[in-house]
Amino acid sequence: MSVHSDVKRRTVPQLMALKGDKKIVSLTAYIAPIARQLDPYMDMILVGDSTAMVGYAMDDTLSITLEQMAAHAKAVVRSTAHACVVVDMPFGTYQESLQQAFKNAAYLLASSGASAIKLEGGDVMAETTRFLVDRGIPVLAHVGLMPQYVNTMGGFKAQGLSDAAAERIYNDALAHQSAGAFAVVLEGIAEPLGRRITESLHIPTIGIGASPECDGQILVTEDILGLGDGRIPKFAKPFADVGALIREAASEYASSVRDGSFPTLDHCFGVKKRQSES
Incomplete structure (x- = not known):
């Protein structure tokens, strides 16, 4: 499939309309060769800040910059024609103020051509979601295990295992829905919680280590291709060993x-x- 084909790129409203109809298929990409191969099969491609760890061998996602994310997103957009491209807001580029969030989100979309941004955070970030959505920036929320919160969470640990923690994450998801998020990523949470949130929300849930009942699934592409560091997360499955090739x-x-x-x-x-x- 060529980026010059007549296939129209999926839009945010089209993704939302898939809830209850078809599962949303998504993977990450941050360079053109990978994005080009994934594009015909994906509903959504996420240019995740996991690029920091996968592409730059950093220990976490905290150090990647806005400019780096914009450059990777631009490469993915230019090499695809079908999937809706969403780009992560890096750590520290949207938490300070609503104005900071809008300025940096607008820069990401304008400079890359991506269709939406993703941000991490519980109900405290719902106001930011609302501020962006009201100003024309579609937001994919991300709750549960949030890599940008690695220091406060004490590592990459499953979330929502206690009743209190599960209730907090449930309310986080509801808050972002109320604020206008078009979908919510549920990462690394107890399966019953992932199912409960999916059944309760009228917007799609995208699971990564959440539940088979989520409205869609996303994984880091390198984890399914055998291109990582050899450590496969519990929630991932290797579908090929491209590394061996x-x-x-x-x-x-x-x-x-x-x-x-x-x-x-x-x-x-x-x-x-x-x-x-x-």
């Missing part, structure tokens, strides 16, 4: 260069064919 190709290339079998004259410029070959 890359290693095999790299090994064959290295051997060919070292034994002189590559390149040949066929791979060179300005070489006239031998008379016997013409």
